[in-house]
Amino acid sequence: MRGRRFASQQDIERHVANGFGAGAGVSYVPWLRVQDVPSRGRSHKIQGVKVDRTHHLFSDLERFYFLVCEFSEDVVDIREQYPLFPVERAQAIATAIGVRYPRYPKTTLPYVMTTDFLLTVREPDGNFKSVARTVKYRSDLVGKGSKRTLEKLDVEKRFWNSQGVDWRIITDEFFTPDLIKNLGLLRKYSKLHRDLMKVPLHIKFIECLESSREYPWTLATCLRKIANHLSISYIDAQGIFFHLIWTKALKVDLVSTPLFLTAPVPTFEVFKIPVQASMKENLS
Structure with a gap:
């Protein structure tokens, strides 16, 4: 299956109209799929056993965390590659903290940022809530070259916190x-x-x-x-x-x-x- 174009605002609007980044459970469609980002390295398309649909994971680390989420009895829904909509809100946050907002390559089109996992979890009292989780290798968060990554993560964190959604980074140190x-x-x-x-x-x-x-x-x-x-x-x-x-x-x-x-x-x-x-x- 061919990847999608992200060259104009019309492309973004068309993908939104086609249901990308929307839905829940088996009806959820990730904003990004493996075929949309062919250069992401070790990616995986996995048929879910908790949620019966194909999940699109962009790294081994995302796959590891996906296994943990499927095993957990507290996690009831897994939505990967979840878009930060509206884009204008993410842009405003970036501007407020002095961070350059990302754009699609060779365009002036603002990038649709995504969170690796938006999970629906069951709390001890039986209620449900959403939590956002970003999966990163520890080496990507320290040392030379990490500044830009940390800037974008700060935008992501503030985006979710502004909506009352708990956001955290999961690193490879989480797994054995x-x-x-x-x-x-x-x-x-x-x-x-x-x-x-x-x-x-x-x-x-x-x-x-x-x-x-x-x-x-x-x-x-x-x-x-x-x-x-x-x-x-x-x-x-x-x-x-x-x-x-x-x-x-x-x-x-x-x-x-x-x-x-x-x-x-x-x-x-x-x-x-x-x-x-x-x-x-x-x-x-």
Whole structure:
């Protein structure tokens, strides 16, 4: 799919009329897509498991944070590459603080600035709010060449703060290699075949897993024994184990414990009984 032109105000207005940068949930369309910015390096188009649409991410770091947002139970909607509209408000902020507002290359057209992620999160009291998050490598924020980046981030911060929206920078220091690998693995098991999604099966699986605590087994050995006991395949036992972690039925240290099948069974806590979640869904 071809990228879009940003050469005139008419181009901007046409893209707005076509729904770019608008909507929520599955109907949201990012202001920028991967094909619109071909020079951005390691970009990703990922089909969401929390929000069932294609997400456009412009760096590995954005992908890492996207995994965290999908895993979080507090995040209910993820809107990436969200535009700072109206542009006039962002321009006014830049002027007020003495920052040169960016323009599209080879034009005098004011650039439509974007925030990497505008999230809808559920608060402890059950209410919802929007938070804005920008994802940056720490190296881009310090030293030579960082001045212009920091200027634009200041405009972005003030834009959101003026609307009462919490804005923060997420850097690569937020992630560990184990967390990234673990979430990438677990996400593959966010959904299982219908036969493996039965609550009684999950309860029996957890009972078998708890009874294995006293044995010095590797995770692979443990899952094979559980598979034999429940008359399911080893691959299905693997899927259920990782799915239960993704759905928070099992709580495991994902930050510093790699989920290797050849490693010992990771320390786990039964955090949420599957039948309770099922009953809650049936009552809603």
